[in-house]
Amino acid sequence: xxxxxxxxxxxxxxxxxxxxxxxxxxxxxxxxxxxxxxxxxxxxxxxxxxxxxxxxxxxxxxxxxxxxxxxxxxxxxxxxxxxxxxxxxxxxxxxxxxxxxxxxxxxxxxxxxxxxxxxxxxxxxxxxxxxxxxxxxxxxxxxxxxxxxxxxxxxxxxxxxxxxxxxxxxxxxxxxxxxxxxxxxxxxxxxxxxxxxxxxxxxxxxxxxxxxxxxxxxxxxxxxxxxxxxxxxxxxxxxxxx
Numbered sequence: 001x002x003x004x005x006x007x008x009x010x011x012x013x014x015x016x017x018x019x020x021x022x023x024x025x026x027x028x029x030x031x032x033x034x035x036x037x038x039x040x041x042x043x044x045x046x047x048x049x050x051x052x053x054x055x056x057x058x059x060x061x062x063x064x065x066x067x068x069x070x071x072x073x074x075x076x077x078x079x080x081x082x083x084x085x086x087x088x089x090x091x092x093x094x095x096x097x098x099x100x101x102x103x104x105x106x107x108x109x110x111x112x113x114x115x116x117x118x119x120x121x122x123x124x125x126x127x128x129x130x131x132x133x134x135x136x137x138x139x140x141x142x143x144x145x146x147x148x149x150x151x152x153x154x155x156x157x158x159x160x161x162x163x164x165x166x167x168x169x170x171x172x173x174x175x176x177x178x179x180x181x182x183x184x185x186x187x188x189x190x191x192x193x194x195x196x197x198x199x200x201x202x203x204x205x206x207x208x209x210x211x212x213x214x215x216x217x218x219x220x221x222x223x224x225x226x227x228x229x230x231x232x233x234x235x236x237x238x239x240x241x242x
Contacts, residue, residue, distance in 0.1 A: 184234025
């Protein structure tokens with residue numbers, strides 16, 4: 001993918017939520033490898049840049065905090081003189097039956113996955129519209145298309161991301177590009193803190209996040225006026241789709 005995207009992402013600044021781990025970290029690495037600038041927004045992000053002339057900067061942020069998002073996004077844009085793209089890879093889950101998941105935990109999933117997505121995109125919109133080829137890639141899930149039991153919060157948030165993204169694409173038609181990424185299972189730390197019954201039986205069968213990140217870079221690298229509206233990527237044995 002580096003060869004295909006090198007000229008298309010060179011010098012462009014991509015803001016990635018959840019960029020310290022998993023898919024977000026893979027996207028950051030892909031952007032840097034393709035000659036772009038990467039801005040990481042994450043609760044565990046190291047603040048600042050990696051040194052003089054660095055093409056990577058990090059800002060600590062809980063995307064579910066709507067009061068903090070605008071200022072942090074503005075600081076991120078100032079660090080590179082603007083933003084050309086946003087990838088909303090931050091995501092959490094709290095598994096269990098509706099009556100067994102604490103209300104605060106349930107709300108936090110919605111806050112990070114759905115409201116955080118909208119808050120960051122909203123805050124970045126002025127810079128994206130000024131970019132020569134502003135783009136947004138939202139990260140949904142196959143569980144935004146198919147519901148499973150004991151996943152009410154996650155399904156609600158990811159169904160919401162798909163609806164938000166489709167409406168955003170219609171609203172900003174001709175101004176910015178909007179792609180909804182719909183990934184299946186990826187071999188990341190996302191499952192580490194779950195009870196065994198909620199973990200994949202064979203993590204090795206899941207997609208490498210670097211492979212999914214290649215698809216994100218492909219969407220980001222499209223010429224202005226060419227839109228990839230949705231990308232569904234899953235392991236060949238994925239059981240959460242269709």
